[in-house]
Amino acid sequence: MDTALERQGSGLIREADILIIGGGLSGTMLAAQLLRLPGRRKVLIVEPRSELGRGEAYSAVELGHTLNGNAARMSVDPDNADDLTQWLTAFIEAGGWPESDQQHVPISELFPPRGIFGLYVQQRLAEARELGTQNGSTAEHVRGEAVDLRLADDAVMVTLADGQVLRGGFAVLATGMFPAARTPQTESSGLNAAALDPWDVAAMRQLDPQATVLIIGSGLTMVDAVVSLEQAGHRGPIEVFSRHGLLPHVRRQPPAWQDFLAEDHSLRSPRQLMRALREQCRQAQAQGIDWQAPLDTVRAHIGRLWNQASDVQRRQFVRHVRPWWESHHHRSPPLSAELVARLHGEGRLRIQAASFKGLVESAEEALGIRICRRGEAGTTVVQGAALINSSGIEYDWRRVARPLPQQLLARGLIQPGPLALGIAARADGAVLDAEGNPADRLFAMGPPLRGMWWESTAVTDVASQAKALAGRLAELQVLASG
Ligand SMILES: Cc1cc2nc3c(=O)[nH]c(=O)nc-3n(C[C@H](O)[C@H](O)[C@H](O)COP(=O)(O)OP(=O)(O)OC[C@H]3O[C@@H](n4cnc5c(N)ncnc54)[C@H](O)[C@@H]3O)c2cc1C
Incomplete structure (x- = not known):
């Protein structure tokens, strides 16, 4: 799609191939992945904040507000687990984060301040932009809040609070988390x-x-x-x-433990899962190994288990396991x-x-x-x-008092996800409308998919979703142009 600016009514229309709504970690990583892929594309990222890549989490200015995982666990590159450690090594060598010296641990074991992690995300976007220019691809930050979205046969139209209208071939909801539930x-x-x-x-x-x-x-x-x-x-x-x-x-650095869930696909109910996990923790402790080792192997399976579970089982998990999961896993x-x-x-x-x-x-x-x-x-x-x-996040979009979620619901373009956590979507991120039909042009990633995967928020969740969704969008772009 060519760059074009035209006037329609009072709104300025800007065109792009892909519109990303939200420029936190999710939207920024998606843009970076799109820029790295072959093919030419114009991406617009709608974000009210002055900087991309930060959102609430990585706008932190206090050095004591750190990631909850060490550098070796927080790469934004799903193909290179050492990506953050490598970036951080160069950053510290260049004089950044001098206080890290006082911790006397290898860089891979440092827990970086979230504000510094934001710089890492921004640098990865800058590098992807440079690569993108070789293909003629761009990703531009459009400052503003998306307040409405309409779907046409061949496009998505997004209206911003200032009246600007953006038109794209596809749109992605990367709107993150909304502030704490308020009764x-x-x-x-x-x-x-x-x-x-x-x-x-x-x-x-x-x-x-x-x-x-x-x-x-x-x-x-x-x-x-x-x-x-x-x-x-x-x-x-x-x-x-x-x-x-x-x-x-407290997060420790447990050794690797056998991936017991990879070998047992029969486990489905939260009760079975907890029984098996407790048994694994007992075995670990009997060998003098930290209980965090078996627990950490569950993480890779939680999305599949949640996705396969019935609503009754999901409710059981939320009611009986969630408090335990939150304090032991997070x-x-x-x-x-x-x-x-x-x-x-x-x-x-x-x-x-x-x-x-x-x-x-x-x-x-x-x-x-x-x-x-x-x-x-x-x-x-x-x-x-x-x-x-500090009581958490509002995941039920029906209760989020922001214009975009309200408009999407009113237009029947989305429906609540399982247990009203976020919104419903297909495995590839295509959102389901009020009738349950997957959209051809509207996708979601990150925290809005909480109800689909339970864990859909952490750095590693977002990074792997960004890569998969970028690939899917590039594929659809080719199909649409052919
Ligand atoms: C305080 C905090 C600390 C965290 N710490 C960790 C951690 O240590 N490790 C870890 O793995 N994960 C952590 N997370 C979780 C996760 O990494 C973040 O939530 C991550 O930022 C998710 O990225 P996101 O882009 O989906 O959401 P967000 O960062 O919330 O970004 C969404 C962006 O969308 C924008 N937006 C929303 N609605 C609109 C709209 N209508 N129009 C335009 N823009 C819109 C917002 O302005 C926002 O910038 C933390 C989360 C928080 C809140």
Whole structure:
């Protein structure tokens, strides 16, 4: 498709072969993969942020906000597991991240700050752009928010908030994760207005260092929030509330373990999986091997197991296994985990199994939340000086108050994924419309496919999806032009 700018009504129409909506890790990696493939293509990446490749995760400016896996596990190149280690070696040699010296571990074992990982992603895009120019391929950042999308027989039309219209042969939803679930009760009680951003160290510096801080949620975002508080000089009590009261385990570097699921395709139900996994962990521990070794082998199979499972089995997993999976699989980087353990040991950080029920009116300078402790019928009010909401992500697009998800649903172009997690799609990423028909021109990748694969968010998930989807789109482009 030729580059063309024309006017239609008040909207400016720009044309491209492929429109990528969202320029975080997913959209940027997809663009990089597309640029590397033979053939000529023009890609437009719609992203409101000033920089591509960062999204929320890799916009982090605090060095203590690190990846939750070491460099050897976080390559964005599915064909080269050492890609990040190689890039990081050159980056450190050139004087970047001087603080890494203090850790005295090989570069492959470092847990890079997420902001530095963002630079790596950007450099890989820059290199792909250079390669792309040899084929006449380009990837351009269009700043703005996509607010609507329509499908025609031969094109996809995307409208941006400023009225601009983009027309592409194909479009990909790479819109990432939407902020924490808000029940109507918490919405009306202004939780998000009252809460501090878990990553905003500057805002935390405004707090009285001895103030009591309340944190809702006990996953990796809570860990980041504790790092932020520490960096901001906070030394007061931290009260953490989460439904199950589980803290993430620390990530160690376990040795390889036999891929027991590769040999046993009969395992289907969450109960069978957990039984087999516990047995493997017992065997490992009996040999003096870390339980993390067998657990890590499950990761490669989780998408297949989830995808094959019935909704009943998926519900069982979410209800009974998810809290355990979250705290054991989504593990904390060692330095952050050390900090949390130290504060816990000193009694400064307390974790309680309790559900958040809403904000309560409090005197000025104070803040109250109503919680229900696990096993108790009534609620209790807890007071603090500040509140941090680290309770997760809204995966149900029907509840996401953004124009694009709402418009896609209203137009019947998408339908909720299994258990209303993200949106439904075919294995190649083609989204399913309200009737269940796969779109010819509309695809999705990354967190929107949570319901299809359960794990569809981490660096390695996104990197392998980007490669597969780029190949598929290039194939479709050839078919469409022939
Ligand atoms: C704080 C945090 C830390 C993480 N740490 C790790 C980690 O250590 N290791 C790991 O493996 N994974 C980690 N993840 C998970 C994963 O790597 C990220 O979620 C990853 O960024 C997913 O990339 P994405 O591009 O799909 O989503 P995002 O990074 O969320 O990017 C989506 C982008 O889409 C844009 N967008 C959304 N809607 C529109 C629209 N309508 N129009 C235009 N643009 C739109 C947004 O502005 C955003 O920039 C982390 C995630 C978070 C949030």
